[in-house]
Amino acid sequence: MTVPQPDAAQAFTIEAFQNPYLAPGSDRVDAIVCVTASGTAAPSARPLLLGFVIDNSGSMHGPRIEAVRRAVETAIRLLDERAGFFVVAFNGYARVVVPPARATEDVKRRALAALQDVLANDGTAMSTGLAAARSLFARSPEAIGQCIFLTDGRNESESASEVELELRRCAGLFTCDCWGVGTSWQVGEVQEIARGLLGKASLIPEPAGIEAAFQDAVGKAQSKSMKNVRFRVWTPASAEVISFKQVSPTIEDFTARAGQVGPQVREYDTGSWGPGEARDYQVALRVRAGGVGDQMLAARPSLVFVGPDGAEVEVRAPAARVLASWTADETLSSRLDSTVAHYNGQDELAAAIQQGLEAREQGNEAAATTLLGRAVQLAHESGNADMTTRLKKVVDVVDPSAGTVLLKKSVSKVATMDLELESTTTRRARRPGGEGR
Amino acid sequence: MTQPTAGLVCPNGHPSEESDYCSVCGAPMPGTAAPAPPAAPASPDSAAATAQTCPSCGTPRADASARFCEVCRYDYQTQAPGPPPVVVESAPPAPGPAAPPAPGPAAAPVPTGHAEWEVTIAVDPSLDSEPDPGTPPPPDVGDRIFPIDLPEMLVGRRDDAQHIRPEIPVIDPGVSRRHAHLLRLSQGRVAIVDLASANGTAVNGTGLVAGQRRELADGDVVTIGRWTRITVSRRGQVGA
Helix, strand or coil: CCCCCCCHHHCEEEEEECCCEECCCCCEEEEEEEEEECCCCCCCCCCEEEEEEEECCHHHCCHHHHHHHHHHHHHHHHCCCCCEEEEEEECCCEEEEEEEEECCHHHHHHHHHHHHCCCCCCCCCHHHHHHHHHHHHHCCCCCEEEEEEEECCCCCCCCHHHHHHHHHHHCCCCEEEEEEECCCCCHHHHHHHHHHCCCCEEEECCHHHHHHHHHHHHHHHHCCCECCCEEEEECCCCCEEEEEEEEECECEECHHHCEEEECCEEEEECCCECCCCEEEEEEEEECCCCCCCCEEEEEEEEEEEECCCCCEEEECCHHHCEEEEECCCHHHHCCCCHHHHHHHHHHHHHHHHHHHHHHHHCCCHHHHHHHHHHHHHHHHHCCCHHHHHHHCCCEEEEECCCCEEEECCCCCHHHHHHHHHHCCECCCCCCCCCCCC | CCCCCCCEECCCCCEECCCCECCCCCCECCCCCCCCCCCCCCCHHHHHHHHCECCCCCCECCCCCCCECCCCCCECCCCECCCCCCCCCCCCCCCCCCCCCCCCHHHCCCCCCCCCEEEEEEECHHHCCCCCCCCCCCCCCCCEEEECCCCEEEEECCECCCCECCCEECCCCCCCCCCEEEEECHHHCEEEEECCCCCCEEECCEECCCCCEEEECCCCEEEECCCEEEEEEECCCCCC
């Protein structure tokens, strides 16, 4: 390709927010690192390969499989000819309904005909659908692999370890967003697939909503221009990474997924990025405690990806440095940076919702009232209006600023599942320099 | 981007590949005038809040989330001045006029007739149905009197780590951090609402339903936790 590329080193801006001041003897450093992809990236040389992995078990029979046919039809109409796509249907086993091909008019027409032959029957074994997709994505290593996974039931025809094993095989080959239709599926099962493949799990209450969800997914998939972007963290020899989490747009704990690149360098796969995309990460480090006046670099975050010419590019920024500076001045060391504090609050919000829903499930109404009340308060304080709206479907809010709530007597399963799924969706921190989303 | 540079040695003697901070130990490299950490925390918001002082009486703000000045009750949210201070019957004789305001509403010196209600917090070991020798009631704690002088006052256990500083702090392991709200209603009425506390709230021996408001009358006794008795009383000769 001869498309002029913007300077690869400008592909991301990286900025750390923290209070660098520590009390003497203190060894814990917390920072939020905000990453924004350049908004002007030239169209990538990398083609998109979009895989549809569709549950066609018996429960999909009738309006659901009909709606899926329509939704896939709409989705592939939106694909431009540079992109490729395929369709896999799975129940107890998987079949390639439409093999990978460029999205030309001819291929789209043949795909639609093939979709008419997909019948809904038999059980559900999700790993089979993922395995088929993996083999197809593996044939196109140069493409940006994005997968749309749809189910409506429990993964009843295999053990959970099958999925876990398959997810490890798929990791790095493609990313996957998941949708569950109706309320007979298990949030945990579908969320595990989305998490393992750096995507998001969402709920579609009625089959009619599948079309809109797929349309959004195609738009998002076609916006990606970089794949396998890795967040790299250098630390001093004496330091260790306690935790590494994505905190915006959703909370995802990446700590256990660290790849050790060198004795002092770890990398975390963040998947595919599109121009202008922004994500925030939370880094917690333990360093060797210093004395008053000591100063050190506690971490050097950077982003690494393979450029269009096949060479690895590392993007660094002076503003991304995470520092530690020990001082006897307690007014300095006791301050909490507002960005760090914001995400601590969003973390607590997610935990309060999850534990509150669990307590309600177990019939512990007092604990559920307290926890969901705390969630309402945190959502209110941080301006997370979407979360407040979702919480109001589960509790009656007496006083949002005090967190006083009453549990609703009857709550729809859709509202509960949706709240659980979205509990980790955060509001982005307002930045001193600019407005967050 | 920092270029790998040959021959650099950090103050701790490590050969460094970086010119700003040592690539082994992270120490600032000499000669490169290691940038000092920002003079203030990265966020001006938190700095401003920490440094804030009450515009009404000059007391430093307890923390950024504290809504009211802890001395004069100035409201940071609505920027309304606090209520005129009230006298408390058990207070010592008013100090001289030049004395600075002492913290806490109970010691505020100037008499006016603003709060119509007050609560008396007492430690009553006889309430403790299952005394635990490991956590005895605090000895020799006198009754504490708080005027109900805010629209909403939190009764609970103070927890600095979680920034929970109730207007009416109670020392009692059976009391939740956010236990109940005392509410000042219109027309001089007051009420209490249990905030889904762990061990509940009783008024005159009857347990409250969490979240439901219960209006209080003169002489009502609220019991919470293991030994805390709260007596509600209307102040004499006040208001219309």
